[in-house]
Amino acid sequence: MTDSLNILRMQHPWPNIEGVRAWDFTLGGGGRELVDAIIRADRPKVMLEIGCFLCASAKRWLGLDDDLVVVGLDPWDDGLIDQCKRYVGRPGLSRAYPDLAVQQQFAADIESQGPFRTALANLRGHEDRFIPVRGLSPDALDGLKAAGLEPDLIYIDAGKKADDLEACHALWPDARLTGDDWHWNRTKGYPMRRIVTAFAEKHGFTVEAEHATWVLSR
Numbered sequence: 773m774t775d776s777l778n779i780l781r782m783q784h785p786w787p788n789i790e791g792v793r794a795w796d797f798t799l800g801g802g803g804r805e806l807v808d809a810i811i812r813a814d815r816p817k818v819m820l821e822i823g824c825f826l827c828a829s830a831k832r833w834l835g836l837d838d839d840l841v842v843v844g845l846d847p848w849d850d851g852l853i854d855q856c857k858r859y860v861g862r863p864g865l866s867r868a869y870p871d872l873a874v875q876q877q878f879a880a881d882i883e884s885q886g887p888f889r890t891a892l893a894n895l896r897g898h899e900d901r902f903i904p905v906r907g908l909s910p911d912a913l914d915g916l917k918a919a920g921l922e923p924d925l926i927y928i929d930a931g932k933k934a935d936d937l938e939a940c941h942a943l944w945p946d947a948r949l950t951g952d953d954w955h956w957n958r959t960k961g962y963p964m965r966r967i968v969t970a971f972a973e974k975h976g977f978t979v980e981a982e983h984a985t986w987v988l989s990r
C-alpha cells in the first residue's frame with residue numbers, strides 16, 4: 773500500500789501554495805462525530821474522501837490520527853468560484869464569518885487563488901498525508917483502484933448520486949462507507965437519504981445517521 777500511495781503522490785502532486793491564504797470553511801452539515809469515532813476506534817490507514825471543497829473535512833480527519841492518509845477526489849473546478857460568490861451574505865458563510873468584508877475577501881481569494889490552491893492551503897502541514905486527485909466520481913475511481921488504492925474508510929460528500937456508493941462498494945467491498953447529505957433537502961425529498969437507505973437494504977447494511985452524516989455497518 774505504501775508503494776501505491778507513493779505512486780498516487782507522484783501522479784497527483786500538490787500545487788504551489790506559497791503565499792496562498794487558507795479558508796477553513798466547511799459545507800458539512802453536522803454529525804461528523806460518527807466518522808470521528810470510526811477513525812479513533814478503527815484507526816483506518818487510508819481514507820478516500822469524495823467531494824472535498826476547501827478540505828475542511830479532510831483537515832478534521834487528518835487531525836484525529838497522525839498516521840492517517842487521506843486521498844481526496846474533487847475536480848476543484850472554477851465552478852466553485854461562482855458558488856462561493858453566491859455564499860456571500862447567506863446564512864452558512866455569515867455564521868462562519870459574520871463580517872461582510874471578510875465574506876467578500878473569502879470570495880475574492882477563491883477567485884484569485886483558485887479553489888484548488890485555496891483548498892490545499894487549508895491542509896498546509898499535511899503535505900505528506902493528503903493526496904489531491906482532481907477528477908470526478910465515479911469515473912476516476914477505476915484509476916485509483918488500478919493504481920493500487922485500497923481505502924479502509926470512504927466518505928462521500930459530492931453529487932448525491934447512487935453511482936458513487938455502488939462504484940465504491942464494487943471496487944472496495946471491505947471499505948467502511950460513510951458520507952454527508954443525509955439531511956439534504958426536505959423540499960427535494962432527501963435524495964441522499966433515499967439512495968443510502970436503498971443501498972443498505974440491497975447490500976445488507978444497517979444505517980446510522982445523525983444530522984447530515986450517515987454511516988453503514990454490517
Ligand SMILES: C[S@@+](CC[C@H](N)C(=O)[O-])C[C@H]1O[C@@H](n2cnc3c(N)ncnc32)[C@H](O)[C@@H]1O
Nearest residue numbers: 798799800823824825829846908909929930931
Ligand atoms: C459539499 S462540497 C464538499 C464539502 C467538504 N467535504 C467539506 O466538508 O467542506 C461538494 C464537493 O463535491 C465536489 N464534487 C461534485 N461532484 C463531484 C464528483 N462527481 N466527484 C468528486 N467531487 C465532486 C464539488 O466540487 C464540491 O467541492
